[in-house]
Amino acid sequence: xxxxxxxxxxxxxxxxxxxxxxxxxxxxxxxxYAKGLFYDRENDPIRKQALDxxxxxxxxxxxxxxxxxxxxxxxxxEAGDGMQKIGADYIILGSVTKFxxxxxxxxxxxxxxxxxxxxxxxxxxxxEVSSGLIIYSDEANxxxxxSAKTTLGLGGTAGxxxxxxxxxxxxxxxxxxxxxINKCMDKPxxxxxxxxxxxxxxxxxxxxxxxxIGQTFTLYKKGKTVTNPQTGMKIELPGQKVGVLTVTAxxxxxxxxxxxxxxxxxxxxxxxxxxxxxIMEK
Numbered sequence: 434x435x436x437x438x439x440x441x442x443x444x445x446x447x448x449x450x451x452x453x454x455x456x457x458x459x460x461x462x463x464x465x466y467a468k469g470l471f472y473d474r475e476n477d478p479i480r481k482q483a484l485d486x487x488x489x490x491x492x493x494x495x496x497x498x499x500x501x502x503x504x505x506x507x508x509x510x511e512a513g514d515g516m517q518k519i520g521a522d523y524i525i526l527g528s529v530t531k532f533x534x535x536x537x538x539x540x541x542x543x544x545x546x547x548x549x550x551x552x553x554x555x556x557x558x559x560x561e562v563s564s565g566l567i568i569y570s571d572e573a574n575x576x577x578x579x580s581a582k583t584t585l586g587l588g589g590t591a592g593x594x595x596x597x598x599x600x601x602x603x604x605x606x607x608x609x610x611x612x613x614i615n616k617c618m619d620k621p622x623x624x625x626x627x628x629x630x631x632x633x634x635x636x637x638x639x640x641x642x643x644x645x646i647g648q649t650f651t652l653y654k655k656g657k658t659v660t661n662p663q664t665g666m667k668i669e670l671p672g673q674k675v676g677v678l679t680v681t682a683x684x685x686x687x688x689x690x691x692x693x694x695x696x697x698x699x700x701x702x703x704x705x706x707x708x709x710x711x712i713m714e715k
Contacts, residue, residue: 451622451643451714452496454688456521459528460484466532479598483529483555486603490610496618523568523617526558529602530572549594550578553601557609559616563623566666569616575604622714624650626707627692636712639683639691646683650712652676652699675700678712 462468462479491497531554536547552574559569577600628635638644656670676699685691702710 450618451638452641453523453617453622454521455491455497455523455525455617457484457487457525457527459526460487461528462532463528463530464532479529479532479602482599483527483602483606486599487525487527487606487610490603490606491614494610494614496614521562522623524560524562525613526560528556530554530556531574532598532601534597546580548578548580549597550576551597551601552576553598553605555602555605555609557613559613561620564667564669569612571609571612573605573608575601575606575608577601577604624712626652626702626710626712628707629702629704633681634678634695634697636678636680636693636695637691639685639688639693641688641691644680644683644693646680648680649715650678650680650695651715652678652697652702652710652712655709655711672711675702675710677715 460480460483462477462483464479466479468477531552534549534551536549553576554572554574556572557570558567560566561568577597579594579597624637626634627637636650652675653672654675656672658667658669660667676697678695678697680693680695683691683693
């Protein structure tokens with residue numbers, strides 16, 4: 434089970450951005466820590482800690498709804514269409530690249546100090562689904578420690594502190610989360626035409642994305658896709674504006690099944706070519 438996060442817009446002053454969909458997948462533990470003879474990758478405690486902490490931090494920003502996605506890693510592994518089936522705008526690929534724990538002591542005549550330190554390193558890549566390009570990649574290290582001192586046998590004792598793992602991973606991820614959010618929100622929101630029914634144009638998304646009745650969107654025809662000879666990457670050229678959609682109603686009770694109905698003014702759109710069009714905020 435992997436998590437899908439959908440950014441919720443805030444409709445306060447100066448911020449009317451629609452949410453982006455962000456899937457978190459392939460968060461792995463690349464270290465040898467806790468990998469014994471009966472190691473189970475799916476239940477790797479370090480992997481699960483990192484995934485849970487990242488999900489919590491993004492959700493705590495107030496811009497995300499946490500959804501669940503089964504088989505996301507298999508979809509990521511598929512070519513082309515597999516990426517689109519995820520239903521996300523961006524995919525976060527992460528790994529714990531460093532994890533270590535050490536205990537140090539300082540023994541004196543009348544006192545003793547014991548210090549536990551945990552260091553964690555995390556690597557993040559943010560992939561734009563529509564292009565398949567990595568638009569952000571970075572690493573960060575986090576540290577956490579605890580100490581206990583005894584004097585003449587009096588004072589606290591420093592036993593095994595399991596929370597240090599969480600704190601070290603959290604410290605590393607904190608350095609990356611703001612950049613992840615900024616990158617996800619930098620590019621304009623994009624949606625898609627799903628169908629035309631008796632003159633009403635149906636688009637993806639609804640109330641939980643921040644789409645409201647009376648809201649207008651610009652409809653574009655996709656630009657030509659070309660290949661950059663230097664990198665071999667395919668690039669979609671800017672689209673051509675063909676009309677305007679105005680939301681008249683929405684339905685659905687989850688971000689997965691929400692749709693909106695729109696009136697349309699603009700150039701005719703062949704129903705057989707809806708996949709060649711996309712919508713953006715005006």
